[in-house]
Amino acid sequence: MILVVDDDALLAGALAVAFEKEGYRVQIANDGGEAYRYVKHPDCKLLLLDMHMPRINGAELLILMANEEIKVPTIAMSSFRDFTSEELKGFSGVVAFLRKPFEISELIELARKYAPKKTPA
Numbered sequence: 001m002i003l004v005v006d007d008d009a010l011l012a013g014a015l016a017v018a019f020e021k022e023g024y025r026v027q028i029a030n031d032g033g034e035a036y037r038y039v040k041h042p043d044c045k046l047l048l049l050d051m052h053m054p055r056i057n058g059a060e061l062l063i064l065m066a067n068e069e070i071k072v073p074t075i076a077m078s079s080f081r082d083f084t085s086e087e088l089k090g091f092s093g094v095v096a097f098l099r100k101p102f103e104i105s106e107l108i109e110l111a112r113k114y115a116p117k118k119t120p121a
Contacts, residue, residue: 022108051076075098
């Protein structure tokens with residue numbers, strides 16, 4: 001399962017549709033608190049994480065995951081300039097960073113490296 005975490009419902013939905021077309025099973029979470037429930041599940045193979053969300057943001061979720069030793073490859077995403085790629089790679093599990101807006105095809109190609117085995121829809 002790929003977990004898409006973004007408070008932008010349109011983007012989250014578009015990512016879910018794109019990944020489902022590629023044969024992945026997708027779960028959407030609207031914020032870090034909701035994502036926290038899913039990220040602990042053993043079927044969670046990849047986390048697509050927006051860094052700016054209400055309640056628990058992306059950085060806070062990454063800290064919670066590190067404290068509990070939850071290891072899920074994570075592609076961080078943000079349209080804000082307060083994170084750099086190098087800073088985010090300091091978080092355990094962050095394998096890549098994409099600045100919004102990005103091409104969905106670019107994200108899918110990157111995701112294949114970390115969740116190569118497709119799961120039947």
